[in-house]
Amino acid sequence: MNSLLSIKDLHVSFGLGLETVDAVRGINLEIARGEIVGIVGESGSGKSASMLSVMRLLATTATTRGTVHFAGKELFSASSKEMRGIRGGKIGMIFQDPMTSLNPSFRIGSQIAEAIIRHQHVSTKIAVSKATDLLEVVSIPRPSESMSLFPHEMSGGMKQRVMIAMAIANDPELLIADEPTTALDVTIQAQILEVLKGLRETRNLSIVIITHDLGVVAGLADSVNVMYAGEIVESGDVEGVFYKATHPYSRGLLSCVPRLDIRESALHPIGGDPPKLSEKTPGCSFQPRCKNAIDLCETTSPTLRSSTVTGLKVSCHNPMEPSPQMSESI
Amino acid sequence: MTSHVDQPQSFLIRAFSVGRRPQVAFGLVIALFWLIVLTTVSIWAPYDPLEAVGTRLIAPSMTHLLGTDALGRDVFTRVLYGARESMPIAAAVIVCATVIGTLLGAVAGYAGGWVDAIVMRITDVVMAFPAILLAMAISAALGPGLRNGFIAILIVWWPIYARLVRGQVLSIKQREHVEAAISIGATRRRILQKHVMPMAITPVLVNATMDFGQVVLFLSSLSFLGLGALPPSPEWGSMITEGAKNFYQWWIAVGPGLAILTVVLGFNFLGDGLRDVLDPRSKGDK
CATH class of the missing domain: 3.40.50.300 (P-loop containing nucleotide triphosphate hydrolases)
Incomplete structure (x- = not known):
C-alpha cells in the first residue's frame, strides 16, 4: 500500500x-x-x-x-x-x-x-x-x-x-x-x-x-469523488466521471453547469432539497430527488461498488446509462 | 485644488493634531502639565507642603495663590505636591490591572471551558459589588494608607479588563486567520500572542488611558473618606476633607477639586483621541 x-x-x-x-x-x-x-x-x-x-x-x-x-x-x-x-x-x-x-x-x-x-x-x-x-x-x-x-x-x-x-x-x-x-x-x-x-x-x-x-x-x-449528503456517491478518474457518470446525482451536477457549446439555453437544476443530515433514512439519501428511483432505493441504502460498464465506482441501485451524447460533446 | 488622498502620517501626529481634535490637544497639555509638576515640583515649589508657612486660613493672595489651610500650610503648594501622591499610584493601578486583567481575560477567552468559567465567575463576584463599597471594605480591613488603597482599587479594577479582553479574544479567535495559523501548525501560545492579542489590545489601551483619571478620582474618594492617604500627606481627597471641615474657607477644597477635575477630564480626552486613531471604524475626522 x-x-x-x-x-x-x-x-x-x-x-x-x-x-x-x-x-x-x-x-x-x-x-x-x-x-x-x-x-x-x-x-x-x-x-x-x-x-x-x-x-x-x-x-x-x-x-x-x-x-x-x-x-x-x-x-x-x-x-x-x-x-x-x-x-x-x-x-x-x-x-x-x-x-x-x-x-x-x-x-x-x-x-x-x-x-x-x-x-x-x-x-x-x-x-x-x-x-x-x-x-x-x-x-x-x-x-x-x-x-x-x-x-x-x-x-x-x-x-x-x-x-x-x-x-x-x-x-x-x-x-x-x-x-x-x-x-x-x-x-x-x-x-x-x-x-x-x-x-x-x-x-x-x-x-x-x-x-x-x-x-x-x-x-x-486526476480523479474525482462526488459527494452527496456525507457519502461518496461516485468516484473515478476525471475523464470517466465527466464523460461516463452514471449516478443520477453526478449527472445532475454536470447538467447544472452552463455550457456555451450546446445550443440549448435551459439549465437542469436538481429538483428538491438536500436531505436533513440529522435524520437517518433507511434508503438512498438521494432517492427523494432522484428521477431514476426504484422501489429498492426507498428501503435499502446502496453501497459504493465498481461498475463493470464504466470502470467507475458508483453507489446506486439503478444507475443511468452512460450518455453517448455527453462523451461526444465534451 | 487640494488632493484629498490621505498621506500616511505618523500615528502621534494624527492622534494629536490640534486642528482636528482640539479636546485631544487639551488632554495632552493637561497630561503633560501634571507630568512636569509631578517630576519637578520639589525644585520650584514656593513652600514646603508639610510646614506651616503663614497664619491659619488666609484667603488667596499673591503670596499664597490658594490661601492657607487650617494649619497654616500653603494650599497651592499642597495641590502641586498632591500629584506626587495620587498619580504614581493611579499609574501603578492601571498597569497592574491591565496586565492581570489582560492575561486572565486572554487565557479565559482562548482556553474556554472550565478555565473560562472560573475566571469569569471571579470577575462576576467582584463586579457584583458596587466598586466603591468593595474598595472601602477592603481598605478598611487592611487599614488606611495609600499602599492599601492601591491594593483595594486594584482588586476592584482588574475584572473590567479581564471582561474586555475576553470578549475581544472570543471574537478574534473565530476569525479565519487564526484557523489558518492553526493549519500551519502554530502553537496555542503563539497564536494567542501573535495572532489574537495584537488585535485585542486596542480597546485595552484606550480604556486604560481613560481609566487613569477615574482611578485618581477613586483614590481621592477613598482618601476623602479617610481610608486612603494619611493626614499630613498632601493627597487631594484628604485635602478636600479638610476643606469640608472649614466650609467657609472655600479655597481649601477648590484647589484639589480642580486638580482632580483636570486630571479626569484630560485623560478622558486623551483616551478619546487614542481611540480615534487606533480604531479605524470610528474615524474622528469629519
Missing part, C-alpha cells in the same frame, strides 16, 4: 442542540503521492468537514469516527503536539477566503517566515530568504519588495498566492485546498490553478481539491 493519505470509514457528526448532524457518513478515500484528487458536491455535502477532520481542525462540537492514515501514521490517535508538527509541516492547507485568512496586522513576509521558522527551526534571515523564494514560486511579481506588504495592500489573487506560499513553505507532502478559487474571479482562478499544477510537477505534491466548481476539477484533478 503506497498511498499517502488513506481514509477509512470516516464519520463526522456535529452535536447541534439535541440533535446530531451526521455531516460525513462513512467515506473511504485513497490518495497516492503526486496525485490530485477532486472532491465535488454541493454545500453541506460534507466535503470540507471530511478534510478538516483529517487536519483535526473541526470545532470541538464535532465527533469523528474511522481512521485516517497519513504516510503510515494514524492521525486521529496522534497527540496534539504531533498534529501541530503535521499541520503546516507535512500537510498544508489553503482556505476559501484569502481576504480573511491572513493576519491583517503583520506583513506577509513575516507571516510566511513564521511558518518556516516554526517547522524548520532556522534563523530569521534564512527564513526570510526562503519566504522570498516561495513568493517567486507562486509567481508574485517583485518578491523581495512584496515581502513587506500588508495583506490589505494586496489583491485577492495575490493573497491567495501568499496563502499557497505559506501552505507549501515546509515542503508538505499533501496540500488540502478547500475551495481555493471560490472567492476569486475566473482569470485569477486560472492562474492559481496553474500555480497548483506547477507545484505537483516540481515537488510531486499530492493535492486534495475541494470545490463545487466542476470546471476547476476538470482542469486540475
Whole structure:
C-alpha cells in the first residue's frame, strides 16, 4: 500500500442542540503521492468537514469516527503536539477566503517566515530568504519588495498566492485546498490553478481539491469523488466521471453547469432539497430527488461498488446509462 | 485644488493634531502639565507642603495663590505636591490591572471551558459589588494608607479588563486567520500572542488611558473618606476633607477639586483621541 493519505470509514457528526448532524457518513478515500484528487458536491455535502477532520481542525462540537492514515501514521490517535508538527509541516492547507485568512496586522513576509521558522527551526534571515523564494514560486511579481506588504495592500489573487506560499513553505507532502478559487474571479482562478499544477510537477505534491466548481476539477484533478449528503456517491478518474457518470446525482451536477457549446439555453437544476443530515433514512439519501428511483432505493441504502460498464465506482441501485451524447460533446 | 488622498502620517501626529481634535490637544497639555509638576515640583515649589508657612486660613493672595489651610500650610503648594501622591499610584493601578486583567481575560477567552468559567465567575463576584463599597471594605480591613488603597482599587479594577479582553479574544479567535495559523501548525501560545492579542489590545489601551483619571478620582474618594492617604500627606481627597471641615474657607477644597477635575477630564480626552486613531471604524475626522 503506497498511498499517502488513506481514509477509512470516516464519520463526522456535529452535536447541534439535541440533535446530531451526521455531516460525513462513512467515506473511504485513497490518495497516492503526486496525485490530485477532486472532491465535488454541493454545500453541506460534507466535503470540507471530511478534510478538516483529517487536519483535526473541526470545532470541538464535532465527533469523528474511522481512521485516517497519513504516510503510515494514524492521525486521529496522534497527540496534539504531533498534529501541530503535521499541520503546516507535512500537510498544508489553503482556505476559501484569502481576504480573511491572513493576519491583517503583520506583513506577509513575516507571516510566511513564521511558518518556516516554526517547522524548520532556522534563523530569521534564512527564513526570510526562503519566504522570498516561495513568493517567486507562486509567481508574485517583485518578491523581495512584496515581502513587506500588508495583506490589505494586496489583491485577492495575490493573497491567495501568499496563502499557497505559506501552505507549501515546509515542503508538505499533501496540500488540502478547500475551495481555493471560490472567492476569486475566473482569470485569477486560472492562474492559481496553474500555480497548483506547477507545484505537483516540481515537488510531486499530492493535492486534495475541494470545490463545487466542476470546471476547476476538470482542469486540475486526476480523479474525482462526488459527494452527496456525507457519502461518496461516485468516484473515478476525471475523464470517466465527466464523460461516463452514471449516478443520477453526478449527472445532475454536470447538467447544472452552463455550457456555451450546446445550443440549448435551459439549465437542469436538481429538483428538491438536500436531505436533513440529522435524520437517518433507511434508503438512498438521494432517492427523494432522484428521477431514476426504484422501489429498492426507498428501503435499502446502496453501497459504493465498481461498475463493470464504466470502470467507475458508483453507489446506486439503478444507475443511468452512460450518455453517448455527453462523451461526444465534451 | 487640494488632493484629498490621505498621506500616511505618523500615528502621534494624527492622534494629536490640534486642528482636528482640539479636546485631544487639551488632554495632552493637561497630561503633560501634571507630568512636569509631578517630576519637578520639589525644585520650584514656593513652600514646603508639610510646614506651616503663614497664619491659619488666609484667603488667596499673591503670596499664597490658594490661601492657607487650617494649619497654616500653603494650599497651592499642597495641590502641586498632591500629584506626587495620587498619580504614581493611579499609574501603578492601571498597569497592574491591565496586565492581570489582560492575561486572565486572554487565557479565559482562548482556553474556554472550565478555565473560562472560573475566571469569569471571579470577575462576576467582584463586579457584583458596587466598586466603591468593595474598595472601602477592603481598605478598611487592611487599614488606611495609600499602599492599601492601591491594593483595594486594584482588586476592584482588574475584572473590567479581564471582561474586555475576553470578549475581544472570543471574537478574534473565530476569525479565519487564526484557523489558518492553526493549519500551519502554530502553537496555542503563539497564536494567542501573535495572532489574537495584537488585535485585542486596542480597546485595552484606550480604556486604560481613560481609566487613569477615574482611578485618581477613586483614590481621592477613598482618601476623602479617610481610608486612603494619611493626614499630613498632601493627597487631594484628604485635602478636600479638610476643606469640608472649614466650609467657609472655600479655597481649601477648590484647589484639589480642580486638580482632580483636570486630571479626569484630560485623560478622558486623551483616551478619546487614542481611540480615534487606533480604531479605524470610528474615524474622528469629519
